[in-house]
Structures are given as structure tokens and as C-alpha cells.
Ligand SMILES: Nc1nc2c(ncn2[C@@H]2O[C@H](COP(=O)(O)OP(=O)(O)OP(=O)(O)O)[C@@H](O)[C@H]2O)c(=O)[nH]1
């Protein structure tokens with residue numbers, strides 16, 4: 001019984017990045033076709049920059065059938081928010097910004113202490129924005145390779161009226177027949193690049209020649225070393241007593257809230273060098289860079305149950 | 310510089326009965342191919358220790374939910390990624406528990422290869438049969454039966470051969486033709502990535518060798534061109550007169566291929582035209598192949614909307630208001646014959662009612678029985694009456710136009726999956 005005979009046929013198949021891109025375009029078009037009021041979450045980070053290119057491929061020469069939205073913690077690197085605004089303007093698409101600080105003023109977000117990371121509080125602001133605009137779908141750039149709870153989530157992920165994800169009771173999702181239906185008040189989170197890895201993202205950035213905020217590339221920055229992590233010294237994250245500030249060549253693998261995102265030591269100042277580093281790294285993207293997820297084994301699952309992306 | 314040479318992408322799943330070692334096998338595959346990074350490993354080491362285990366529990370690599378870790382079982386599919394320098398793999402780790410069969414079906418529907426695990430001590434179990442049946446039903450072209458936990462039966466060739474014979478008898482009944490057998494130990498690693506020392510009598514490929522050599526294309530025969538329209542692009546940009554009359558029909562090539570100049574028919578209207586241009590993101594292409602997402606422009610002005618299908622004029626699908634299909638029922642609430650459901654097929658939706666349940670299959674004996682209702686995890690032959698026509702092929706000929714899902718409008722849940730068997734005009 002000969003089974004895997006490669007010579008048998010010469011069927012053309014897509015190279016893997018083209019396949020991933022085609023899948024992502026298909027998912028975005030399904031959201032546009034099935035939902036009446038979707039929004040694309042755009043932070044200015046590398047994953048959402050890829051998402052914008054995919055949206056261009058999916059909908060040009062037309063306009064995007066959704067606005068862009070950023071949930072701003074107020075703790076973002078200036079380079080990233082500048083880039084966000086520039087990119088939205090270049091594309092001529094509408095950008096909505098809703099900020100955690102406004103939720104704090106309204107009293108819907110209450111910090112335990114002044115310097116607490118605002119990362120998880122984005123959920124509240126996001127849910128408020130969903131209600132304000134009546135969005136029935138949020139398209140996000142989360143990837144399954146990022147984290148073990150994300151690895152479990154459907155491409156079209158149903159959220160109830162409270163924005164909650166129920167990981168033990170997800171809708172079956174068969175073939176490429178996506179079910180993005182929801183009743184009023186509920187919503188769908190759609191993840192077109194679910195099947196991409198960090199390396200795929202960088203290879204796509206190279207293939208498409210995508211521009212990125214400068215902090216993704218190696219640069220010098222004052223840092224302190226704290227419990228095995230590199231902590232950037234900023235106004236928000238000053239050095240603690242006894243810590244030694246050093247100037248180190250670093251780059252960011254993810255750009256999120258300043259208070260919980262750490263850079264890695266690197267001299268990779270081009271996309272090519274970053275690809276080479278990513279292919280041989282020994283630490284995952286989150287392990288290297290997220291100061292918030294190490295706190296507990298199920299931190300991400302818990303946040304998602306509460307409405308996080 | 311392209312670091313990873315491209316041999317395409319292979320999607321596979323692990324399935325089989327509870328505790329046969331599916332999650333452990335994936336952990337082993339990732340671990341031995343050096344696809345697990347240091348921090349992930351140290352995290353699962355810590356968790357294993359905390360749970361009082363001596364060795365690292367590799368199943369923790371995919372069992373990512375709190376409830377799964379507490380119970381030591383898999384509840385829903387986990388997706389994992391690795392590449393070997395020649396190709397990228399997407400792995401789906403399916404749960405073995407009968408209760409979560411619908412999650413296994415989710416994983417199986419997009420896979421091109423299934424690894425069906427069997428515990429060498431227990432042999433072929435009802436759930437092994439169920440998963441094999443489902444893998445076969447959704448048309449996974451390559452099946453690999455991995456007889457696992459060989460370390461617990463002294464790596465006995467005789468035991469391996471017994472299980473193989475047992476499985477083959479069942480496979481023959483089902484009409485499964487392509488199946489391979491491999492003995493292994495997910496826990497110790499024999500025959501997963503490395504051959505190990507314990508199975509000298511086995512001279513076939515290691516699991517990794519099988520995965521690297523399996524064809525990535527889902528089908529090996531030519532399929533007719535099917536292009537369900539997802540979205541229509543009408544920019545009507547007043548600042549750009551060139552775009553004034555632009556009508557782009559956006560979608561993904563479900564099967565076959567199309568070139569500029571090809572004659573096409575638009576269904577259900579039946580009108581015909583020629584392909585004027587193929588675009589991706591505004592850039593022209595000469596051709597589009599299966600699974601490619603593109604935009605088609607036609608030479609004639611035709612009213613086309615989401616749910617319509619563009620096909621080549623020389624090979625039309627069947628337009629029908631009645632379908633016969635093999636159905637997997639996926640919801641806790643049984644199929645209610647009195648109710649109207651929604652069927653989503655390609656980019657079309659229609660209301661549907663059950664006309665008849667022809668039979669229900671008994672997974673153990675494969676006997677067909679009469680049935681009045683369908684319970685969760687039942688597999689049955691059902692015919693439906695449809696409010697709107699669908700544009701169909703038999704599932705065996707074409708996955709893209711032969712598959713549908715059933716939605717309960719009151720909850721919006723996906724409650725069933727259907728594969729069209731024969732076509733009635
Ligand atoms: N001795 C031995 N034990 C194994 C082997 N493979 C898995 N196990 C053990 O079998 C138990 C179940 O393994 P899992 O990988 O969680 O099984 P599973 O098939 O994923 O289970 P479900 O997903 O819940 O159906 C664990 O205790 C494993 O350590 C093997 O090759 N040899």
C-alpha cells in the first residue's frame with residue numbers, strides 16, 4: 001500500500017505565507033459579509049500592522065468596511081502612537097481612540113494603586129466602546145502561538161453580553177464555514193491571523209516591505225535588570241532604590257503598555273536580522289517581554305473570560 | 310534571505326480514545342524537534358512539580374485551560390505550530406472524551422492527516438472507532454494509526470500486530486483504504502522524532518518522517534472552479550473616475566483555478582460572462598488557484614451579490630432545494646424535526662427543515678438503524694427541504710461545495726455539520 005507518494009501529482013499549492021495571507025483575507029471578508037457593524041482593533045504594533053496590510057489586500061480599491069479603533073492605556077510609547085496616527089492617515093481610514101483614562105474618570109476603572117498596569121483594564125474600556133458604537137464584531141490581531149489560552153480560541157470567538165469568553169463551551173467551527181452570528185448586545189471577536197507565528201509575522205513584514213515603529217529595531221535605552229527581566233527606565237517605570245541604570249542595546253518584540261512590556265537585548269537593526277534572531281530564539285515572545293503574564297499560570301484565560309481581546 | 314524553504318503547510322490532528330496519549334505525543338513531537346522554548350519548558354516543569362509528578366508532563370504543552378490542567382484531560386482543541394526547515398505544520402490536539410466529540414470534529418474538518426492513537430494495552434476502543442469514522446467521513450486523506458505506550462507492553466511486536474489486524478478489519482468495513490501503522494512511545498520518545506533502541510523489529514518511517522513526506526494538497530484530483538462571492542467591492546470614488554464603474558467580486562477560490570479570459574457562469578441567475586481581470590489588493594494577477602483569496606472583474610455588468618457563485622461555464626454545480634447529507638449532530642439539545650434551522654453553505658444561508666432521517670449509524674457495529682431524533686454526537690443520514698436553492702457538489706467530489714453547517718437561530722449556535730452525499734435536482 002503506497003500512501004505518501006509525492007511524485008503522484010503535481011498539484012499547485014500556495015507557499016505557506018501566501019496560504020496564511022489568503023486565509024486571513026477570507027476571514028476579514030467573512031466578518032464584513034456577515035456582521036453589520038464591525039471594527040478593526042489597531043494598536044500600532046507589528047501584528048496589527050500586518051492586519052492593516054491584509055485589510056488593504058482584502059478590500060482595495062474600496063474603503064475598509066470598518067473603522068479602526070485603538071484602546072489607549074495612556075501608557076504607550078510615543079513612537080507607537082505617532083505611528084498609529086500616521087498609518088491611519090496614510091490609509092485614509094477612520095481611527096477611533098478610546099482611552100482607559102476616560103474610564104478611570106468615569107469611575108468604571110479603579111486602579112489598586114497609581115502605578116498599576118493598565119493593561120488588563122483595557123477590557124473595560126473596550127466593552128464600553130463596543131456598547132457606545134454598537135459594534136457586533138471586533139477584528140483583532142491575536143495569534144494562537146502567543147499563549148496557551150489563545151491556542152484554544154476559535155477564529156470567530158463568541159462573547160456574551162458581558163464580553164465574556166466561555167472556553168468550555170465554544171461553538172464548533174468547521175471547515176472555512178465561519179459562524180459570526182450574534183444577538184444584539186453580544187459580539188464576535190474575529191482573529192484572522194490566529195494561525196500565524198511570530199516568525200510568520202516577521203517574514204510577512206519583510207515580504208511586504210511593511211514599515212514599523214522604530215522601537216522594534218535595536219536602539220540604546222536606559223534600563224535596569226530586575227528579576228531576570230530587562231525593565232526600561234521611563235517616567236512611569238523609574239529605577240528603584242539600589243538598582244543600577246545601564247545603557248543597553250535593545251529592541252521590543254511586542255509593544256504594549258509601558259508598565260508591563262520589556263525589551264530584549266539585541267543588535268538586530270533590520271528586519272532580516274530580526275528574522276534570523278526569531279528563528280533561533282530560545283524564549284517565547286511573551287516569556288521574554290510580558291511582565292504581567294508570569295504572575296499566574298492562568299492569567300490570560302482569566303482576562304479573556306473578563307472580556308479581554 | 311528566506312530562512313524557511315517552502316514546502317507548503319501541513320495541517321494534522323491527533324485523535325483517539327481518552328488518555329491514549331494524544332497531548333503527550335504532541336508535546337514529545339515539539340520537544341524532540343526543539344520547538345519548545347526554554348521559558349515554556351520551565352513553566353511546565355514547575356507545574357508538573359507542583360502536581361507531584363516526577364517527569365515533565367508534556368501534555369501540559371497543549372492542555373492550556375485551567376479546567377484541563379486540573380482534570381488532566383483535554384476539553385477543546387489546542388493549536389500548535391512548528392516547522393522543520395522544509396515545511397510548516399499546524400497541529401490540532403483533539404480531546405478524546407466522548408462528551409467533547411464536537412471539538413474533535415472541529416479539528417478534523419481542516420486537517421489533511423490524522424494520527425489516531427491507540428493505547429497498546431487497551432487496543433481499539435469505541436472512541437477509536439468513532440474518531441476513525443469521523444476522520445474518514447470528513448475526508449481526511451491520510452490516516453496514521455499510532456500504537457502508543459509500547460513501553461508498557463515490552464515493545465511487543467506481537468501486540469502491535471494484533472492491534473493492527475483488529476484495526477484493519479474495522480477499516481475495511483468502513484472503506485478506509487490508506488492507513489499506516491506505527492508503534493511508538495510518546496512518553497519515552499521511541500519512533501516519534503528519533504527511532505530509539507526499543508523497536509528494532511519495526512523498519513518503517515518515524516512519525517516525523519511520515520509527517521514531512523505527506524502531501525500538503527488536500528486533494529489529488531482536479532476539481533472544477535468554484536468561487537462563492539463573499540463581498541462586492543463598489544468604490545464609487547468621486548475623486549477617481551476610473552473607479553466609477555468598478556465592480557469587484559471578492560472571495561476565495563474554493564476549488565479549481567481560473568484565468569483571465571475564462572468563460573464563467575454566475576449562479577443562481579445563470580448569466581454568463583468572461584473574466585476581465587483577477588486582482589489581489591488592487592494588483593493584477595493572471596491566474597488564481599485553489600485557496601487563493603482574490604477579486605474577480607467580469608466583462609459584463611451583471612448584478613452579483615454575496616451568496617452568488619461564479620463557476621466555469623463548462624462545469625456547473627447542482628442547483629437544488631433539497632439535500633441529502635451525512636450529518637454529525639453537535640449540540641446538547643437534540644435535533645428537533647418540527648423546527649426550522651438555518652443552513653450555511655459556502656457564503657449562502659437558507660432556512661431548512663428535516664424531510665426525513667434515513668438512518669442513524671451505530672458506531673460500534675456500523676449498523677444503520679432507524680431513528681426519530683438525533684442526539685449529540687450522532688451520525689446520521691438526513692434529507693432537508695430548503696427555502697432557497699443551494700449550489701452544491703457531493704462532498705466526496707468537492708469539500709468546499711459539499712459541506713454545510715446547521716445553525717440554531719434562537720441561540721446562533723452551530724448545532725450540526727453536514728456532508729452532501731447525493732444530489733437531487
Ligand atoms: N507509559 C506511557 N505513558 C504514556 C505514554 N503516552 C502518554 N502516557 C500517559 O498517559 C496519560 C494520558 O496522556 P495524555 O497525553 O493526557 O492523553 P490524551 O490522549 O491527550 O487524553 P485526552 O486528551 O483527555 O483524551 C498521561 O499520564 C501520560 O503521561 C506512553 O507512551 N507511555
Ligand SMILES: [Mg+2]
Pocket residue numbers: 331332333368382383402403404405
Ligand atoms: Mg489530550
